[in-house]
Amino acid sequence: MTITYAIPDTHGCLDELRDALTKVDLSDPSTHLVLLGDYVDRGPDSAGVLAAVKALCDAHPDQVTPLAGNHERWFLDWLGADDNDPAWLLADTGLVTIKSFLPTQVVEQAVAELAGGSIDTVNATLKREISARHDDLIAWLRERPLYYETATHLYVHAGVDEEAGPMWKAVTIDETFTEKFPPSLGPTSVGKVIVAGHTGVGPLHAKEGRMRCWEPFVDAGHIYLDGRVENTGVHNVMRYDAATRTTTFL
Known part of the structure; x- marks a missing residue:
């Protein structure tokens, strides 16, 4: 691939994702897009x-690579866990993620069961409804890879074991x-530039005296892109041109 784009954590912000995708030209078959995971939770959809x-991946199967993030893994773990483990459900503030998957009537009916039942009953009902209504999407989500690499870059949601060097x-x-947290900083021994989301770039910039900055954070071995779109409303989109070896941010 000549051009590689990367889009970090979307967290349920569909409109902002659509805006970011207008920066990505997939009409050129030599273009590749890597999405860095964390598609769910926090945002409204x-x-x-x-x-x-998934639709983008289906339309361009050889050009789009959606990676898995920790929020996908937590969501899938919840769906597969015992019904008496409602930890993920209780962490879904306002049931915002649940409500994006289910009709309002189904959610309200399940919550109403709390009056005469238990949180385990609600938990079981919601998991059953989501699994039944979105089985194809969930099966696809389970197959997402954890990293994508090119000759020069390693794309990942959070990071890798950099102490292992080339054996990462x-x-x-x-x-x-x-x-992975805290993030690794500075030169890396893995032999490639690591491009990641997961870690909000604001605190990384703050350590260098740049307060309230949500632009991409770049050091000698890493590019961190997560600009907390759910709060800022803006995605940091990376574009790398392998022919000219130039990186730009959109």
């Missing part, structure tokens, strides 16, 4: 974001790919 990403692929565990 997690289900819509997942459907849009054999050593890095799944949780590091999706949940």
Whole structure:
């Protein structure tokens, strides 16, 4: 691929994702788009974001790579967990993610069961409804890869085990790919520039005295892109031209 784009954490912000995608030209078959995960939670339309990403992937199967983030893994773990484990459900403030997947009537009826039942009953009902209505989408989500690499860059949601150097692929565990924190900074020994989301760039800039800055954070071995779109309303989109070896941000 000559041009590679990367879009970080979308977190249910469908309109903002659509705006970001207008910057990406997939009409050229040598163009590739990597989405860095965390499509769900926080924003108003997690289900819509997942459907849009899947549709884009289906339309351009050789040009679009959606990676998995920790929020996808947590969502899938909840769906597959025992009904008496409502931890993810209780963390879904205002049931904003649940409501994006289910009709209002179904959610209200399930919540009404709390009056005569238990949180476990509500948990079971909501999981059953989501699984039944979105089985194809959930099956697709389970298949998302944890990283994508080119000759020069390594794209990942959170990070890799950089202490392993060139052996990072054999050593890095799944949780590091999706949940690594704090982020590694400075030169890296993995042999490629690491492009990641997950870590909000604001605090990284603040450490350097740039307060309230949500632009991409770039150092000697990394590019962090997560501009907290759910709060700022803006995506940081990276564009790398392999022919000219230039990186730009849109």
